[in-house]
Amino acid sequence: MSGRFSTRVLLGAARMQARLTRQKIEDLRPLLTMPPIALVSVAVLVHAGKAQLAPYGLVAAVLMTVGQMGNFVASEIVFMERNEQTLELVVASPASYYAVLLARILVLTSLGVIGALESWLLVRICFGLHLTVHHPGLALATLAATSVAAAGTALLTTALFALGNQVRTFQNAINGPLYLLGGVLVPTSFLPAWLQPLSPFVFFYWAANLLRAALSSAEVQGAAVGLASILALGAGAALLGYGVLQRMLTRLRRSGALGLT
């Protein structure tokens, strides 16, 4: 591996992000505010006498935590660097900017996985429901693949947010449709028929199905296809993000506007 994309660069960037996040409570916002989704959704199901469907609520809370870490926290990295005038320094350094960015984003989306534990505990304490993970290996693999896919997607969104002035507008607009299409809270079979064909293009769709399967005692089918789809969709988004960032940086370098916000 070349020095520009070395393990040292990746680890250094990850360590820096971990230190930054420790100082900034805003980075942990999804970890504090998303797990209670499990409380509300499981309450609806328990009240309707469908406690056996409680895993749906847990899966929603977990995926939304990871999703928000990607969309609300990681996606702001480039925008913040432009605002804080540090973008020129990172881009001018000999390390690959994409390596630095990817490592930082991965730290944030991986932190989202803590949401799984929080949500599980909330359901256990508030409703006394002990949700068994029948296929722990699959659950762990899905969570890992989801963090990677969320990171890939965040590479694209961080590029798009940095280009547009209305960061919050984009940020707020993206997740709602993705969660609905991905069947994060409600399986996609409940969506209108004309929307369902779009779902497999959203990595949350595969992640939600696999996580629900991991919480069910039934035998799991299609795990490999599911995991591969999550990773492929994440990689696709990352490649797109790379392209957009590359164009943006080249243009900004050429026009000398890198430091201008």
Place this chain on the structure above:
Amino acid sequence: MTWWNIYRQGLLVGIADLRQFWTLRSWFFAWLVRVLTNAFAWVLLGRVAGSEDKVHYLLVGHAVAAGASAALWASNATTWSRWDGTHPLLVIAPGSLLAAVIGRTSVWLLNGMATSLMSFIVLFAAFGVVPQPSAALASLGVVLLVCTSAFGFALWTGAWLSNRGRFRNIALDLSSMILVAICGVSVPVEFWPRPVQWIANAIPMTHGLAAIRLILGHGAHGSIAWQIALEVAVASGWLLLSLLTMTRLFNGGRADGSIELV
């Protein structure tokens, strides 16, 4: 300058704030899409639970909650004059600071009202619910009251957070989540333990939403009036509390120099 004039100037700043977020087009295609997709997911959870009554319950609850949650953004807007560095100037100005703050933040109340109205129209149409025109009109009035109530609560949290600005987004998310969880949006208030019910009865939306459910379900007039009266009391209480908190904080800020703190 009169109180009203200052309020109007504040509102103009608020409108500029709103425009930082959305144009008319992006309000519909970004903000509303986000709100509606979220509400759709919750309403469809009723289908998962296997009951059309639950679908209707969640539909009404989330259409109202969408507006109340949007009005809560006023708590963030309360802290913005500190970030802009204009807060000390407002404090030393001879005019009413409260009028300026309420003016700037009340644009989020208007946004909440518009959001709730659109949510009702779209969700009712999508799920084929046709309310009686008189019931729909009466409910609309109560929705405006609920948004006002949430706005009063947001002013209080905003004042309280004004020099703890870094917690503002977390507080906004959590307060919005609390409203959706315990105020009768997703499950009846009685589902929760008694102490949680006490809290639910003292915070915005619980009584207003109960009134809206009664109106749409052709409940007794007396019960409807009682729930509306309770929501008016809650709204007035939070507005009064927020005014007192703001006044105390401004005076405290003058006394100990913390008005510059962000």
